[in-house]
Amino acid sequence: MNHSVEIKNLDLSFGAVTVLENLNLDIHKGEFLVLLGSSGCGKSTLLNCIAGLLEVSDGQIWIEGKNVTWEAPSDRGIGMVFQSYALYPQMTVKGNLSFGLKNAKVPKAEIEKRVQRAADVLQIQPLLDRKPGALSGGQRQRVAIGRALVRDVDVFLFDEPLSNLDAKLRADLRVELKRLHQQLENTMIYVTHDQIEAMTLADRIAIMKGGSIMQLGSPDEIYNRPQNLYVADFIGSPSMNFIEGEFDGTHFKAGDMNMEMIGYAYVGSLTPSARRATIGIRPEHVITGELAATAPQRFTATVDLVEPMGSDTLVYATLDGKMFRIRMDGQAKVKPGESLPIGIDPARASLFDTKTEQRL
């Protein structure tokens, strides 16, 4: 596989505050990589380092096989789209699109051609002579994308491009972005803290915490096989149920629960030894209704609270004296106080070492 962006042992600190520490990331050509993490974990900082807008303290950044660690932003073959659109207010849309090309001394005819092409792709043809002030949020963001598009860059960098838009428009633009990526086949690095955006857009997701990458993997891996407790807790809404207990090599035990881990795929080739462990079960993986009776492991929970959400119903129940979230069908009829038979399939659960917080 071809490398597009390689980040090697990157360190970055603002004075005494270290934001990124010994960060390594290898992004393939044409890949859509999403940086996902809670606020302040260093996503924007990493993106700005790649763009060359921040000076790194240590380490190297390579783009398309070239060490660009000390190159100017415009010489790196990157285009960037910002959360606040950052359009030049006094220029028309056309002016905004051609500003970078003029700086690069591209011939006039070529500028015209590229602006027209970008406008076609993004369907902003009729807006070319307007000023940004006269555009809607979605239109502005298209122009911002266009600004990166005209420059024919290898790598697109997005810093929460959709988070200023309303939910409906965000969903529309998300689909368009995905289509654009399929069409252009550029490398895209996309920062967000919206899980849906991450899951739907990404080829791979990098989950960040405190300036380092907690897990890098496909959305499927991140969702089904989280590498550690942080990722397991961070991904999914409502988040995973965790039960602390003991693992003896075959069974997970906690209170009255004694669950044989049939079908569970351990990380290593060997079954791990006995230790304190935490099991994680996604609310949507809890088996309810008639199927509960035939599930590999069966329990009975008591319903505390019901949140009908239309497409599905969220049930807060008590299992073994602790709160347990269950996602049921939208048509499910359950009432507080009822006892609810549930089933768990160990193959879909996640088992973690309680001390190291790593997946077993």
Added chain:
Amino acid sequence: MADVGILATTKAAEQIAPRTLDGPSGPRPKRRFSRANIIVYGTLFIVAVYYALPLYVMIVTSLKGMPEIQMGNIFAPPIEVTFEPWVKAWSEACTGINCDGLSRGFWNSVNILIPSLIVSIAVASINGYALSMWKFKGSEVFFSILMIGAFIPYQVMLYPIVIMLREAGLYGSLSGLVLVHVAFGMPINTLLFRNYFAAIPEELFKAARVDGAGFWAIFFRIIMPMSLPIFVVALIIQVTGIWNDFLFGVTYISSPDRYPMTVQLNNIVNSVQGVKEYNVNMAATLLTGLVPLTIYFISGKLFVRGIAAGAVKG
């Protein structure tokens, strides 16, 4: 995208239409002549008259002949309007040995004002731009030192500057005075520009850098066009400050030939020979005040237009 826009406007129209059928809505309008209103407007009127009265006296006096002034009623409008005093103030009034009126001082002031204005605004805006957008190691310290400069009283620096200008061979010349004006205007104007530029979203600056614009390209193509209002504010501050300056003018100009207009005005008004020609003095004073006044009128409009054009909106 366009159909969404159309949808939104038709929806808005629908919302307005039924409301007009309901008749007027909202709180009942207040009576115009309530007691509170009378007090407010009355006070404003009195204050306005208080401020306008001296101007009125000056204008009417400057249009009277000396005999009429000697009759004593300073509030009376001129019986016979004459522009003689204005002409005299401009081109004939004597200060010391020169008898060519204020015109000489006017041109001196213009020669001081224009370069001071251009250099000081250029320097301050670039300073402010560099300090807000291109932070370098120690830029905060640099800025703090500049700010301390703004709070040192002029009087302390008056004599040291005389010596510095003398050593540089600029003492007594117009360029020396220009240098002084630029230096003294720099801290406050730098602060002004820095604060204005600091409010420009950082992402705009980043986008421009990604687009390959350098220090000057970003300043001239991005920052300046969206900062017209602050340039106008700086212009007003500098024109008024430099034109009205008296202290630096007397201190750093050694020859009456090169005195700025304010100093010359003082010399005309305070000349002790002969009778006091009040009408000429008033005309001379009005003439001197005309430049800042014009700037207010012109740039005030520009200022409002700058804001209205959405130049500051992001």
